[in-house]
Amino acid sequence: MLAVVSCQVTAGEFTYWAYIPFPTLYQSVAWGDREVPVFTNDTAWMPLPFLNQDPELNTGTVNSSYQFGVEGLPICLGGSPHCLHFSHEAWAVRYNHSHISAFTMIIVAQSFKYNHTAVLNETLPSTLSLCPMPDVSGGVSQLEWTRCRGGGPRLLLEVKGKSRKYLVADWSVHGDFQTKFSHVNLRWHKGNHSIAADGNETIIWHDGGLSPPMPHLANTSQIQSHIWKLLTAGKPMFTFTGNMSLNLTTNIANPFHISLHQNSSRYVIACVRKPYLLLTGIFKWDNYTGVVNCTNNCIFLSCINTTWWNNNWNESHSDLYILTARKETWLPVNLTRTWSESAGVTQIYKVMQDLVHHSRRMVGILMTVVIGLVAIASTATVAGLALPQSVQNAEFVQKWHEQSHLLWQQQRDIDAHLTE
Known part of the structure; x- marks a missing residue:
């Protein structure tokens, strides 16, 4: 037409x-734009939507350079100061309605890194209830994800723009084990496919619930609850099971002991569909003109999996942008x-x-x-x-x-x- x-x-x-x-012609998706759906191949452990056909894993087109525009702060993942950085997220489920410390399963996946010390005065939305601890019985074959909130907003990103300062926050849960009364995070010791920690009080799981990360511009309601799947596809998802014990003979100072053992791993494929496209490479963003230049190793993709991530991603230089067709x-x-x-x-x-x-x-x-x-x-x-x-x-x-x-x-x- x-x-x-x-x-x-x-x-x-x-x-x-x-x-x-x-x-x-493509432009970058910006914070505040409509939610970008990300499809995965795992119908048991990932939330909707799912792929209804075989993913196109070999759609990458390499260009030496590529230029596009953006209105506002671009959504990107990687090492650049204006992009979301990587870390790991953990969620816990409780077996047979038992206490979380008695016997539990932890799901760990690659996700966003947040500022542990920053305090945000953002008002939590009344439409999101506090996340409950999910109860499961026997072997877990299906995870039920719910949009709910954690104890408070967490700061993911702070960027100075042309005429304003951008704050990207997250309302979702950021779970970890803590001491019950003093709320001190545990120091973990990694071993052969297992992790363990000790405490001087009863150990509990803080911030429970299966809620996907919901990054958004602070004090706005437009969330992006799917883009974390792109990071999850970069590394395998692990599950740990374990329990807590009391040791009053060899460790009197910290008698409460918790031990978790890795018992499974899952690999996810994450894809975007038209009108969206993924672009990875080395970028320069001009926050005054709104122009983004991919200067090297520019690869267009529809899907990402662990194999691609391991073969192509450079932790210190690579970024990933989500583009949308005009x-x-x-x-x-x-x-x-x-x-x-x-x-x-x-x-x-x-x-x-x-x-x-x-x-x-x-x-x-x-x-x-x-x-x-x-x-x-x-x-x-x-x-x-x-x-x-x-x-x-x-x-x-x-x-x-x-x-x-x-x-x-x-x-x-x-x-x-x-x-x-």
Whole structure:
């Protein structure tokens, strides 16, 4: 679909703008934009939505550079100061309605890193209730995720923008084991696929519940509760089971002991679907102009899994951006004649009329019209190649603009031939 709008300035002078829906031009998703759905292949341990077909794991297109725009603070994951950084998140479920310290299972996955000391004055939304501790029985085959909140907001990111300071916060749970009365976090000792800790008080799980991370701009309601799955796909998910014991003989100072043993691991594939796309590489963001440049190792992806992550991700340099296709664009059209109506519709109409009155010229007319329509369609073909060939730049738009009048000139010649 192509629409052209004209504006007559003076007699005989026209300015034309072409409206192009869903062009192959991309911009970065920003904080405050609508929620980006991320699909996974794990229907048992991950929340909706799920992949309904085999993921496209080999869709990466490498370009030496790529430029795109953003309105506001771009959503990105990686090592850059304006991107969300990586850490691990843990969730706990309770077996058979027992006390959390008696026998429990912990799910650990790669997620966002947050500031442990920052205090936010953000008001928690009344629509989110406090997360309860999930109860399970026997082997856990299905996890039920719920949008609920933890004890308070956590700061994930603080960025100084052009005219404001951006704060990205999270309302969800950030669980860990603590001493029951003094609320001191435990110091863990890692061993052979196991972790253990000691305390001088009864040990409890703080901030329970199975709630996905919900990062958002502070004091706004538009959350992004799916993008954490992209990080989860980068590393395997682990489950730990264990219990707490009391040791009054060998460790009197810290007699409460908890031990967790790794008993399973799961690998997740995470994907985005149209109109979204993933772009990884090395980036520079200009927060004054809103322009983001991918300067090296630019790879377009629809899906991410652990194998790709291990083979391509550079912990100190790589970032991951979520791009979205523009819904529309307007281009100035340089024409050498007055616009009448859609050239394609005009030619089809004329063909039908001429076929009725001049049937013996049918073959020649069809060939002429097809050549003209192919010429017009060539612009759309060039646009379709814009993404893989990285021609979304000023030069591409300029050439499109300059060549548009040639297409319509060809249509005038076709008009003349058809009227003979």
